[in-house]
């Protein structure tokens with residue numbers, strides 16, 4: 015497949031990633047470096063993250079370009095995540111790309127991080143094209159939307175408090191499982207019996223219908239508090255240690271049930287049988303299994319591979335291929351924005 019060759023950079027949070035993409039599918043180089051110094055803090059520390067981005071950005075881009083076995087002057091365009099994310103981290107990638115675009119005399123474009131997540135599955139399966147329902151669940155975001163076509167999005171719902179991944183991380187901290195919490199909870203939940211600690215499924219109640227304001231919305235903070243209460247009771251009773259896998263399983267089941275029910279509602283409301291998952295929580299096999307089994311055999315559920323589910327530059331490059339293909343590009347006045355609004359929201 016031929017087409018434009020794009021170098022993309024993603025530095026919105028604690029991962030530093032660079033990718034070289036030719037056309038829409040040919041990933042020539044892709045490197046992701048994940049910072050591992052945040053574990054001791056139980057979460058990402060913004061100042062630490064941005065300094066670490068600065069320390070490695072040059073090397074990561076060089077590795078991706080090396081892998082692609084091309085020269086910098088063979089690039090047709092550059093792309094970078096311009097937001098949302100941690101401002102200090104975003105600025106590292108944005109300024110690197112601006113400087114490189116200037117030095118090479120090539121166009122560049124800023125990409126919305128969540129729009130990039132929508133494109134991740136399309137890199138691996140060409141059927142992952144709109145129209146589709148997308149559930150984007152990461153440490154910073156929880157979004158349910160209907161993509162009518164690339165660049166035209168109907169927002170259906172989001173979280174009212176914590177993001178889905180943030181809830182996994184907070185519950186993992188309560189259970190003393192370290193950071194990031196999602197993989198640890200998923201692992202432990204396999205040995206747990208969720209029925210030992212029945213937890214309420216948030217934002218799912220009888221009588222809700224389309225038009226009810228909480229029909230598509232999600233919430234995780236009440237669920238986290240319910241886990242906290244159980245932890246305190248079990249601590250008092252001296253039986254917390256042996257109950258940790260069961261509590262992890264109960265939390266995961268309630269969180270997955272909420273995400274599954276909301277996705278199902280979006281599929282019913284839009285009549286769209288294609289579902290695209292994205293974000294770090296999409297790595298959770300219980301979530302994908304639950305959505306697949308509840309939607310049944312007529313639906314197509316696309317789950318990106320682990321590497322493309324979490325933050326990565328390949329998805330940024332793919333989103334850029336779409337936007338550059340429409341003739342869009344940015345000027346040197348482009349700024350990073352921690353709260354960048356999603357483009358194309360109808």
Ligand code: KG4
Pocket residue numbers: 027151152153154155178179180182183194195196197200293294295296297298299323324325
């Ligand atoms: O997309 P991502 O890498 O970064 C953000 O943009 O936030 O997502 C990271 C989040 C973390 O909260 C992490 O706990 C969660 O994804 N996560 C998982 C799993 N793997 C990562 N959550 C549940 N189950 C998993 N297997």
Ligand code: ZN
Pocket residue numbers: 127131152293294324325
């Ligand atoms: Zn992300």
